[in-house]
Amino acid sequence: MTGKETSGSAGHLDMARKQLLQAAQVIDLEDDLLRVLLETKRELTVHFPVKMDDGSFKMFTGYRIQHNVNRGPAKGGIRYHPDVDLDEVRALAMWMTWKAAVVNIPYGGAKGGVQCDPKSMSLAEIERLTRRYTWEISFMIGPDRDIPAPDVYTNAQTMAWIMDTYSILKGYSVPGVVTGKPIGLGGSLGRLEATGRGCLLTLIRAAKVLGMDLNKTKCVIQGFGNVGGVAARLMSDIGVKIVGVSDSTGGVYSPNGLDVQALMLHKCDTNSVLDFPGSDNITNEELLELPCDILCPSALGGVITRENAPLIKAKIIVEGANGPTTTDADDILYDRNVMMVPDILANAGGVTVSYFEWVQNLQELLWSEEEVNHRLEQIMFRSFDEVYRLSQEKKVHMRTAALALGVNRVAQATRLRGIYP
Ligand code: NAD
Numbered sequence: 001m002t003g004k005e006t007s008g009s010a011g012h013l014d015m016a017r018k019q020l021l022q023a024a025q026v027i028d029l030e031d032d033l034l035r036v037l038l039e040t041k042r043e044l045t046v047h048f049p050v051k052m053d054d055g056s057f058k059m060f061t062g063y064r065i066q067h068n069v070n071r072g073p074a075k076g077g078i079r080y081h082p083d084v085d086l087d088e089v090r091a092l093a094m095w096m097t098w099k100a101a102v103v104n105i106p107y108g109g110a111k112g113g114v115q116c117d118p119k120s121m122s123l124a125e126i127e128r129l130t131r132r133y134t135w136e137i138s139f140m141i142g143p144d145r146d147i148p149a150p151d152v153y154t155n156a157q158t159m160a161w162i163m164d165t166y167s168i169l170k171g172y173s174v175p176g177v178v179t180g181k182p183i184g185l186g187g188s189l190g191r192l193e194a195t196g197r198g199c200l201l202t203l204i205r206a207a208k209v210l211g212m213d214l215n216k217t218k219c220v221i222q223g224f225g226n227v228g229g230v231a232a233r234l235m236s237d238i239g240v241k242i243v244g245v246s247d248s249t250g251g252v253y254s255p256n257g258l259d260v261q262a263l264m265l266h267k268c269d270t271n272s273v274l275d276f277p278g279s280d281n282i283t284n285e286e287l288l289e290l291p292c293d294i295l296c297p298s299a300l301g302g303v304i305t306r307e308n309a310p311l312i313k314a315k316i317i318v319e320g321a322n323g324p325t326t327t328d329a330d331d332i333l334y335d336r337n338v339m340m341v342p343d344i345l346a347n348a349g350g351v352t353v354s355y356f357e358w359v360q361n362l363q364e365l366l367w368s369e370e371e372v373n374h375r376l377e378q379i380m381f382r383s384f385d386e387v388y389r390l391s392q393e394k395k396v397h398m399r400t401a402a403l404a405l406g407v408n409r410v411a412q413a414t415r416l417r418g419i420y421p
Helices: 010-026 031-038 086-102 123-137 156-170 191-210 226-237 260-270 284-288 327-335 349-363 369-394 398-417
Strands: 042-051 057-068 074-081 108-115 146-150 218-222 241-247 250-253 280-282 294-297 316-318 339-341
Touching: 010 031, 010 086, 010 327, 010 398, 031 398, 042 086, 042 123, 057 074, 057 086, 057 123, 057 146, 074 086, 074 156, 074 349, 086 108, 086 349, 086 398, 108 123, 108 146, 123 156, 146 156, 146 349, 191 226, 191 294, 191 316, 191 339, 191 349, 191 369, 218 226, 218 284, 226 241, 226 260, 226 294, 241 260, 241 284, 250 284, 327 339, 339 398, 349 369, 369 398
Parallel strands: 074 108, 074 146, 218 241, 218 294, 294 316, 316 339
Antiparallel strands: 042 057, 057 108, 241 250, 250 280
16 A cells, blocks of 8 residues: 555655644744654553464564644554554654644544554454553553544454453543443444544535535545445435445446445455445556546555556545655645645544543533534534635645644644743
């Protein structure tokens, strides 16, 4: 998945830092503060053994990184993937800081991950890995400190194991230590769909700006998991034709539209979107260049590069994934008048409803799904409008505008707090 310009995760960190430099120029950020924000605040690397089903022990490496906590406790997902490494987690933590600030919720940014291949592990092995990793990072997390959530190849069950392990360590139940939990354990209604719903809400706003009738549009989605799968379903519910979808095994294309519900059942049965009746199999590379109006990359980072950016047909890109577009590709797309809804805005629905979940846990409240969705809509529409206005005012990319908005809020908080001592 990683594009040539960002070979390896150092590429993601370079990208995140370049983006920060661009935003810093727009808001005339002082050099001193820029130096603070370019670095992560706390980094923990852990190496730990996990007992495998055959009785052997295997060593794993995991990370938890807090980029900035000036606006509130750190917040960010945990990823299980073979490519996870320190620089990738650093970049993802930095993006979390800006994301929370763009939607103006009182969190800092963090990220975690374990280098592993969950697809080759049994559920029991993944549970033991999760519990041991939680124990290793337990002194760094907590409802007032740092609150993990699901990310690639982690889900509500993973969060339940983290919550249970952390609660056992404390001696009492601590639901607010993670978000994205199962509903029966204090999870919020609407959280499972929140990131995909956020993508839909920002798409609605982007289409309005461009005067585009969504009922007459075609969309291609890369990734068919929590973000891509939900985005596909919600977009098709409002009349967007989903013509291409992919997962890690490859993609499928049907110019007349795919039946998203049937495709979900097909993926459940076969573990892949490939060979879906009435569609053609394609590669993930071909998928990005398909004829369509909307492209929603919702898998991994670094997939839209300077090589394929000139070939992308979409007029709107909604970044469900974190960091799917390299900085070179951003410039090409901007010159080509493609409306970019950047990751720190487009996929901020997840952290927003995570915040709602945490608020409900801390106050022992239960909000209805309607209430959650209504609050989410207000925040996503307001945030899109603020970013769009700034991009017009400063004549910069939507990404630079989103970053400028977020970085400015973090910088303000840092100035107010001052540098101790
Ligand atoms: P997920 O594990 O639920 O789904 C990931 C999907 O990507 C799967 O369909 C998988 O098959 C596909 N995929 C994996 N490797 C691929 C490849 N090489 N090519 C094409 N597809 C591939 O993960 P998710 O939670 O949907 O996260 C997807 C992206 O969204 C990530 O970048 C994540 O950081 C970002 N994100 C997630 C959330 C959230 O709430 N889950 C919030 C914000 C951002």
